[in-house]
Amino acid sequence: MAEHPAHLAPRGPRPIARVLVDTPLPQLDRLFDYQIPSALADSARPGVRVKVPLKSAGRVLQGYIIEVGEEPDPERVLAEIDTVVSDAVVLPDRLYRLARAVADRAAGSATDVLRLAIPRRMVRAEKAWLSRGGAPEAEPVPDPAEAMAEFPGLAVALAGGERIALDAPPGITGIAPEWARLMAAIAADALRRGTSAIIAVPDHRDLDRLIAAFDGIVPASAVVRLDAEQPAQERYGAYLRTTGDEPCVVIGNRSAVYAPVADLGVLAIWDDGDPLFDEQLAPYVHTRDVALVRQSLDGGALVFCGHTRSSDVERLVAIGFAREIAPARRRSPRVVIAAPQDTPNTGRIPSAAFRSAREALELGPVLVQVARPGYAPTLVCAECRAPARCVPCGGPLHAPARGATPVCGWCARGALGWQCAACEATSVRLASSGSERTADELGRAFPGVRVIVADSAHPVHTIDEAPALVVATRGAEPVAPNGYRAILLLDGERMLQAPELRIGETCLRGWSNAAALAAEGAVTHLVGVTGPVARALATWSQPAYARNELAERAPVKMPPAVRVAVVEGDAPQVERALVRLGTDAAGLAADAVLGPVPLPDASGRKRARALVRFDYARGAAVAGSLRASVVEAAVKSRSRRTRGAAERGRSRTPANTLSVRLDVADPDL
DNA sequence: AGCACGCCGACT
DNA sequence: GTCGGCGTGCTC
Numbered sequence: 001m002a003e004h005p006a007h008l009a010p011r012g013p014r015p016i017a018r019v020l021v022d023t024p025l026p027q028l029d030r031l032f033d034y035q036i037p038s039a040l041a042d043s044a045r046p047g048v049r050v051k052v053p054l055k056s057a058g059r060v061l062q063g064y065i066i067e068v069g070e071e072p073d074p075e076r077v078l079a080e081i082d083t084v085v086s087d088a089v090v091l092p093d094r095l096y097r098l099a100r101a102v103a104d105r106a107a108g109s110a111t112d113v114l115r116l117a118i119p120r121r122m123v124r125a126e127k128a129w130l131s132r133g134g135a136p137e138a139e140p141v142p143d144p145a146e147a148m149a150e151f152p153g154l155a156v157a158l159a160g161g162e163r164i165a166l167d168a169p170p171g172i173t174g175i176a177p178e179w180a181r182l183m184a185a186i187a188a189d190a191l192r193r194g195t196s197a198i199i200a201v202p203d204h205r206d207l208d209r210l211i212a213a214f215d216g217i218v219p220a221s222a223v224v225r226l227d228a229e230q231p232a233q234e235r236y237g238a239y240l241r242t243t244g245d246e247p248c249v250v251i252g253n254r255s256a257v258y259a260p261v262a263d264l265g266v267l268a269i270w271d272d273g274d275p276l277f278d279e280q281l282a283p284y285v286h287t288r289d290v291a292l293v294r295q296s297l298d299g300g301a302l303v304f305c306g307h308t309r310s311s312d313v314e315r316l317v318a319i320g321f322a323r324e325i326a327p328a329r330r331r332s333p334r335v336v337i338a339a340p341q342d343t344p345n346t347g348r349i350p351s352a353a354f355r356s357a358r359e360a361l362e363l364g365p366v367l368v369q370v371a372r373p374g375y376a377p378t379l380v381c382a383e384c385r386a387p388a389r390c391v392p393c394g395g396p397l398h399a400p401a402r403g404a405t406p407v408c409g410w411c412a413r414g415a416l417g418w419q420c421a422a423c424e425a426t427s428v429r430l431a432s433s434g435s436e437r438t439a440d441e442l443g444r445a446f447p448g449v450r451v452i453v454a455d456s457a458h459p460v461h462t463i464d465e466a467p468a469l470v471v472a473t474r475g476a477e478p479v480a481p482n483g484y485r486a487i488l489l490l491d492g493e494r495m496l497q498a499p500e501l502r503i504g505e506t507c508l509r510g511w512s513n514a515a516a517l518a519a520e521g522a523v524t525h526l527v528g529v530t531g532p533v534a535r536a537l538a539t540w541s542q543p544a545y546a547r548n549e550l551a552e553r554a555p556v557k558m559p560p561a562v563r564v565a566v567v568e569g570d571a572p573q574v575e576r577a578l579v580r581l582g583t584d585a586a587g588l589a590a591d592a593v594l595g596p597v598p599l600p601d602a603s604g605r606k607r608a609r610a611l612v613r614f615d616y617a618r619g620a621a622v623a624g625s626l627r628a629s630v631v632e633a634a635v636k637s638r639s640r641r642t643r644g645a646a647e648r649g650r651s652r653t654p655a656n657t658l659s660v661r662l663d664v665a666d667p668d669l
Numbered sequence: 670a671g672c673a674c675g676c677c678g679a680c681t
Numbered sequence: 682g683t684c685g686g687c688g689t690g691c692t693c
Contacts, residue, residue, distance in 0.1 A: 019693085025670065033693045055692040056672060078693060635690080 016071045017044050017081060020096070022062040022111050026631045028054075029109040030067055035078040038449050044068065045310075047089035049121065051082045064091040064114070068334035088126050090118055092243055094298060095260035102198045105619065106662050107565075107627040108283020116281060117258030118239065125237040135246045139219035141192050144185035147217070150327050151182075158189055158266055158301045165313050165320040166305040167341040167543065168270075170333050172483045175462060177516065179270065179305065180206075180213030186268055186303060187249040188218050190385055195265025195300070196242075198250045199286055200257050202274035204229050205461055209479060210251055210270075218249055226252035226259055254279060254287040268292050268303035272628060273310035273502075274475075284661050288312060305356050307512040307542065310666075311505060311553065312560040314546035324543065332540030333515040338525045349445060353488050357469075360486030360522065361449055365468045367484040368442055369514050371491035372455070372473045379406055380497060383425035387499045390415060393594055394556045396499045396668045410611060411669060412597040423552035436528050442471055454478050483519030492529035501558055501666040504533050508545055511537050554584065557591070562613045564667050567627060569633065569658035571596065571608040577629035577658060578610060584625030585618050619662075626660040633658035 013337050018031040034052050036044045044050070046067050051060040060082050070076065075558050091114065099113035150169070157164050168179035181560060184200050189562060190197035199209055204227055226238045242250055242259040250259040254277050257267065262623045269291055275285035288304070295302040295404070304313045304322070316322035338350040349357070360366045379388040379397045388397040388406065395410030397418070406415040406428060419426050443451045446469055454460035454472040463470060463478050474495070515524040515537065526534055536545035554561040574596050581588070596608035614622045637657040 016693090021692090023670075028670095030693095034693070052693090054671090059671065076693085181688070480684095 001605075013074055014071055014078075015041065015044075016078065017050070017065045017068070017070055018067045019050060019063040019081070020066050020091075020110060020114075021052065021054060022064070023054075024109070024112070024602065026109055026627070026634050029103070029111060032063075033071065033078055035071070035080045036068065036333070037080045040081055040084050044088055045087075045089065046093060047091045048087060049085035049090060052087060053079045053082055064096070066093070066096055069503075071286035080429045082481065084344040085121070086123075086126055086130075086131055086293050088240060089243060090121075090240070090272040092260045092262075094262075095258065098142075098258065098260075098290075098294055099213045099296055101297060102285050102290055103283060104627075105289065105623060106283035106285045107623040107630065107660050108285075109301075112282045113258075113285070116255050116279065117260075119236045120232060122233045122236040123398055125233045126240065129163070129237060129240040136221060138246070139221050141188050141222070143192065144188040144217060147181060148189065150329065151325050152328050153323075154186075154325050155189065157323060157325065158186065159193065161299050161301050162294065163302040163316065164304070164318050165166060165309060165322045165324045165543075166303050167309070167324070167326040168305050168307050168516075169327050169331050170307060170512075170518070170540075171331065171520065172479065172481075172517060174212075175209070175479055175481050176215075177479065178319070179207055179516070180209045181217070183210060183268055183270060183305065184213045184217040186266055187251075190265030190301075191218065191222055191247055191249060192623060193265055194247055195263045196247045196250065196261035197266045197268065198259055198261065198264065199257055199268045199307060200252060200254060200277075200291075201270045202276040203253065205459070206270060207251060208461060214249075222248050224248045224250045224259075226250055226256050228253055228255070257290045260497070264294075264298045264300040266301040266303060267295060268305060271306040271308075271509070271513070272304050272313060273306060273308060273505060275506075278665060282659075284663075286663060286665070289663060306509070307516050308475060308505070308509040309546040311502070311546050311549045314543065315552050315560045317543075318547070318550060326543075330540075333518045333524050334521065335515055335524045335526060335538040335540070337530065337534050337538055338527045339530075349488065350525070350527055352656060353527060354445070356523055356525060357486050357488055358446070360484075361446065361467045363467070364465050364485040364519070365452075365463055365470055367477055367487045367514060367517065368469060368471045369474055369477065369489045369491075369510070370471060371495050379428040379499075381420040381423060381425050382427040382429040384420060384423040387497065387503075388415075388418065388428045389421065391418065393423070393591075394558065394664075395594070399428075403441035410594045410597070414596065442469060447569075452478075475513070477517060479517060480519075483522060484517055485519055485522050487514055487518050487522065487524040489514060489524065489526045492526055492534075496529060496533065499668060501553075501668055505546070505549060508533050508542060509537055512540075512542060518649070557613045559663070559665060559667070561633075562615055563619060563662065564621075564664050565611060565612040565614070565622065566609060566661045566664055566667070567596075567626065567629075567658070568599070568609040568660075569607060570637075571598065571606040573629070573633045573658040574608045574610055576627060576632075577660075578612075580629055581612065581622065581625045584628070585614065585621040588612075588614060588618065588622075617669075626662070630658050632658055 015036040017032050046065050052063050054061050099110045102113050103110045110140045171178045187197040196611050224241050242261050272288045338353045357366050390408035393411045395408040397406040450468040452468050452470045454476045465481050530632050592613050595606035599607040601607050
């Protein structure tokens with residue numbers, strides 16, 4: 001008889017638990033079977049946290065029981081569950097299935113996804129949850145039909161569990177923007193059907209606006225706030241409540257899409273183009289993609305609502321996967337395109353806009369939106385100032401040194417004999433690096449006026465209705481009660497020059513969101529910008545702009561027309577992954593792979609990065625292949641690990657020698 | 670990650 | 682002839 005370590009012993013038929021172990025190692029991203037000792041027979045239920053030995057007694061890891069069953073093979077050697085951490089069911093099966101599906105889509109680990117979804121355990125909040133009494137009687141929810149009547153077909157589409165691209169109305173009543181009232185009505189509609197709603201917004205300022213709009217529409221007792229800025233106890237308590245059976249309205253930032261409510265009536269994302277929805281932790285899955293996966297698993301309606309439409313959502317509309325719904329009565333802010341040349345003695349503000357602002361300042365606050373300081377210097381066409389792009393692959397050009405031949409950031413080709421795609425000029429120049437403009441400058445233009453500065457360093461949430469010049473960076477605009485009396489959008493030309501794939505979308509989004517803060521009839525001046533983005537803002541036709549964007553991305557194979565994966569790590573590992581991909585994902589286009597390009601190697605090892613462009617139909621094959629490469633690289637990376645242990649104390653090297661990231665929004669890293 | 674198993678140089 | 686090096690593999 002083979003001998004077994006003390007903690008492993010074959011027994012007869014016995015109850016077992018299948019456990020997901022909480023470890024970052026990709027090769028352990030699967031379920032492990034453990035025997036349930038009789039002492040834990042009652043508490044070892046699916047969804048609870050446990051501690052289990054792995055590979056040896058004494059080494060216990062955290063994990064979750066995913067399911068329980070019986071082991072038929074009496075000879076099979078199994079370890080026992082060490083501890084059931086608590087009785088709280090923190091991982092309902094539906095959340096595990098979501099995490100598994102999201103991880104598979106992104107070539108990542110379910111555990112990594114769950115780390116985003118489940119807050120850290122807080123014992124006090126957990127005890128309070130476990131000893132809670134019966135559910136309080138649900139408050140009546142007013143019928144939101146009137147609020148939704150403005151949107152033909154919305155109520156029916158929500159009840160039918162459709163996917164909806166919803167064009168938000170601009171404007172603001174009191175301190176609640178119209179979009180927030182619309183979201184409140186959608187949440188109320190779900191509650192009235194006895195289901196839960198999740199509303200995800202980019203940041204906590206939007207959250208505050210949403211809460212303000214809930215007044216009189218969604219009962220406060222039904223609202224569960226779930227965001228990263230909450231105290232840990234409160235957050236954990238809120239999370240536990242979303243695991244319960246009572247219908248609720250979960251509002252929060254990007255992790256709210258994971259809230260495991262039992263019966264999801266609607267999942268709504270406000271302003272999905274906001275970069276805050278781009279998850280920065282592995283496996284880097286965008287909130288929009290999580291929402292799509294979740295809706296496919298759990299059903300319910302899915303709503304993408306914004307003043308602008310992201311090219312990604314437009315793609316869903318274009319392929320018939322989502323339906324667009326717009327207000328029957330079109331409302332649009334008054335937008336004036338102001339030429340920059342028309343600036344005789346008012347600095348960077350055109351005279352018409354200057355006059356408009358001065359008059360508006362008699363009535364109330366005026367918003368001045370300025371660029372964020374410090375855009376990185378990049379190369380633009382010397383003639384037409386369009387961002388300089390690599391002719392063969394369309395990547396952004398960078399200047400390695402002053403006067404040196406520009407080099408493509410994607411394919412590393414030198415851009416000798418470059419010619420501008422827009423105007424055929426042959427020389428590039430450094431774009432202005434963005435001098436920091438100050439509120440002082442504007443204060444001097446409007447002497448005697450109160451100036452309020454709002455940026456990410458000095459956030460201002462709300463202001464009063466008294467006259468003031470509010471200077472804000474894009475995205476940091478406070479809400480003015482009943483709207484601004486005039487809005488000036490400055491630095492537009494410079495913002496549009498940023499070398500980002502989605503810069504047009506980004507600018508249109510920022511300007512549209514600002515213009516939506518205007519009072520009824522107030523004018524928004526867009527200064528110094530012409531072209532399609534300016535036209536889209538002036539005509540308030542953001543969906544049409546998104547349509548054009550999407551059409552332009554297809555021929556150059558840019559997201560979201562295709563999906564783009566970044567493969568990065570030890571150069572040989574990257575090569576191996578690309579070879580494997582060639583056999584696993586048959587039919588990838590010949591030009592699917594860009595690179596690999598060598599990366600600046602910090603630790604002496606040769607590192608490289610490649611981009612893989614693939615269509616949506618091949619997503620599963622590509623993700624599966626890349627995942628297999630990641631696992632292989634993690635298992636084979638002996639030398640690095642032992643060396644790391646030898647020189648311990650130094651900066652911690654990344655655990656994996658190969659990392660992949662699917663669905664980068666903009667490959668211009 | 671940890672930890673065990675396994676096959677080649679200095680040692681009692 | 683044995684102790685132990687760390688290369689290789691597995692984790693239920």
